Amino acid sequence: MSRWTVRDVMTTDVVSVHEDAGFKEIADILIGRGVSALPVVSRHQNFVLGVVSEADLLHKVEFSGESLAGRLFERRRRRAVREKASGDDARAIMTSPAVTTSPDAKIVDAARVMESRQVKRLPVVDADGHLVGIVSRRDLLKAFLQPDAAIRDEVTEQVLRKVLWVDPTEVNVTVHDGIVTLTGAVDRKSMVDVAVALTRAVDGVVDVVDELQYRYDDTADVKRVRLMTP
Numbered sequence: 001m002s003r004w005t006v007r008d009v010m011t012t013d014v015v016s017v018h019e020d021a022g023f024k025e026i027a028d029i030l031i032g033r034g035v036s037a038l039p040v041v042s043r044h045q046n047f048v049l050g051v052v053s054e055a056d057l058l059h060k061v062e063f064s065g066e067s068l069a070g071r072l073f074e075r076r077r078r079r080a081v082r083e084k085a086s087g088d089d090a091r092a093i094m095t096s097p098a099v100t101t102s103p104d105a106k107i108v109d110a111a112r113v114m115e116s117r118q119v120k121r122l123p124v125v126d127a128d129g130h131l132v133g134i135v136s137r138r139d140l141l142k143a144f145l146q147p148d149a150a151i152r153d154e155v156t157e158q159v160l161r162k163v164l165w166v167d168p169t170e171v172n173v174t175v176h177d178g179i180v181t182l183t184g185a186v187d188r189k190s191m192v193d194v195a196v197a198l199t200r201a202v203d204g205v206v207d208v209v210d211e212l213q214y215r216y217d218d219t220a221d222v223k224r225v226r227l228m229t230p
Contacts, residue, residue: 004107004203005105005106006101006104006106006133006135007133008107008142010103010124011139012132012133014039014123014134015035016041017029017039018041018090019041019042019049020043020090020091021040021089022089023057023087026090027057030054030057036054037051037053038051038053039051039098039134040090040096040098041131046130048100048130048131049094049097049098050090050094050097051095051096052093052095056093059093099113099122100123100124101122101135102125102126102127103124103132103133110135120137121134121137144204145204146178146204148178150204151178151180151202151203151204152174152180154202155175155182155199155202156173158202159198159199159202160195164186164194164195166186170184170186171183171185171195172184178205179207179208180199180207180208180209183211183212184212186214186215189214191214
């Protein structure tokens with residue numbers, strides 16, 4: 001039931017740097033704009049080439065006073081970090097390719113990408129790969145700012161009435177600080193799990209308290225059929 005997309009929460013006033021931006025220019029923008037990372041784009045087409053972060057710049061501090069030449073038998077990751085430390089422009093320092101998302105991606109999908117790829121933000125690109133925005137972990141939390149009344153209306157109308165065809169007078173929906181409590185009764189036991197799952201997917205829902213009852217246990221019929229099947 002989640003309908004929020006990256007477009008709904010992303011920042012469109014994106015600060016980016018070109019691939020030939022120098023180390024000091026990148027540091028100045030990061031500090032001046034109070035951000036921890038910047039998309040790196042091509043100068044003419046605005047294609048996203050990578051992302052340069054504070055961590056990328058700090059490699060130069062990490063190796064300060066050391067030789068930046070590669071060492072024999074040095075681990076691959078350590079060698080890659082050393083090479084970044086020797087870089088003087090975005091092209092050499094950035095992490096590439098960038099992990100991106102699209103404006104029409106669901107925010108839950110964007111959150112999964114951030115988690116699986118261990119990144120804190122995603123450049124948002126259109127179908128042609130042009131930069132159109134950026135979305136951060138903090139942006140994704142905006143969905144949880146939905147008013148309780150709006151969440152209740154969504155659960156009542158979209159989940160109960162339109163999807164499950166349940167008369168809202170039979171199921172009471174209360175919401176407090178994003179926590180939805182479902183009480184009342186539905187026809188079949190299998191509907192309880194569906195109602196809870198769909199409610200949990202509504203934008204802004206923090207948790208679901210299931211106090212639903214049912215009139216008929218249809219799951220017992222399914223178990224009986226399985227036992228009888230050779």
